[in-house]
Amino acid sequence: MESDLRLIEMPPDGAGHVEIEGLAAGYEGARVLDLDRLSIRKGEFLSILGPSGCGKTTLLNSIAGFVQPTAGRIVIDGADVTGRPPYRRGLGVVFQNYALFPHMTVAANVAYGLRVRRLDKAEREERVREALRLVGLEGYAERRPKQLSGGQQQRVALARALAIRPPVLLLDEPLSNLDAKLRREMRVELRAIQRRIGTTMVFVTHDQEEALALSDRVAVMNGGRIEQLGTPDEVYRRPATRFVAQFIGAANVLEGTVTAGGLDLGGGLVVGGLPGLVEGERAVVAIRPERIRLSEAGAGTAGTVGYRAFAGDAWHVEVRLADGRMLSVQLPDTGAGAADPPGAGTSVVASWDPADVIVLESGAGSGTDAGSGTGSGAGSEQGAG
Structure with missing residues (x-):
């Protein structure tokens, strides 16, 4: 374990702090990255999350x-x-x-960066042993990549990167080629390794669950900019924009005018259970599907079940409201002896705790920006941290 401890001591104190300012990048004249500021703290696990084409890989490649x-x-x-x-x-x-x-063995692959750096043979061999021990592949040094599973190959790639003892480790969707079960297992292992060695890690992914499970902070990107930067619970529970609310997990976004009875969506449909907003103002709110309750009677917003599907640990239900719009609802599965949720065609009432309503925008002019759905006003979140 002594060699493990030496690896844990790397990188040296103060290493791994990254500051990015006014960064722009693109390809063939088309700008894909336009970042005001991003500060990555020493020793943190930061995930860069966003849809395809948002600029997250370009950001990683620029670093x-x-x-x-x-x-x-x-x-x-x-x-x-x-x-x-x-x-x-x-x-x-x-x-x-x-x-x-x-054509190289596992040990030779892990040693490649050390050879380039001209470390002597004894030091190379010691670092290879340390890195393989860290990722749990001590007995695989003489195997070839084709003799390994996908998860083992991923660990070899990680060991090769760790062997040089970098202050910052950049990971470009390294788990995307793994099956769902192995992917979940590797998340746990990757986070455990990061906590042991203290290396700053910047992890690019389009998988929301992965980013939330792994990260100290998450930077949500859209159109080359950072829409929101915060802890996993902050970006999920308090999304700064409509884009973040709908991209992180799922959200029912409702827009209307605040009335004494709730939010008037137009067409005579009013939804209640809202926090204290100013009557008469326009507002855009979001409600997570798992925060909505369904009953066949009582106070709430009336609708009809249009779709129901079992997903193992939960039921996904779509409720059609009076004006035709849909509410997505996620109900936990409470066991084999429990009753199933209402089926298609059943009249139901949807309700929620006012504390679970996320106010995205409010004020006299909120309706204009909210209608675009772009979340264009959130660039100010980039510099946080």
């Missing part, structure tokens, strides 16, 4: 040095590395396809 920004700067541990080539940044990178050399 790594594989993409040269057209503007802005990247500072790591107080040094401006914007113009440095990748091999002079000292960062570890784990790619989506692992990028292992098929």
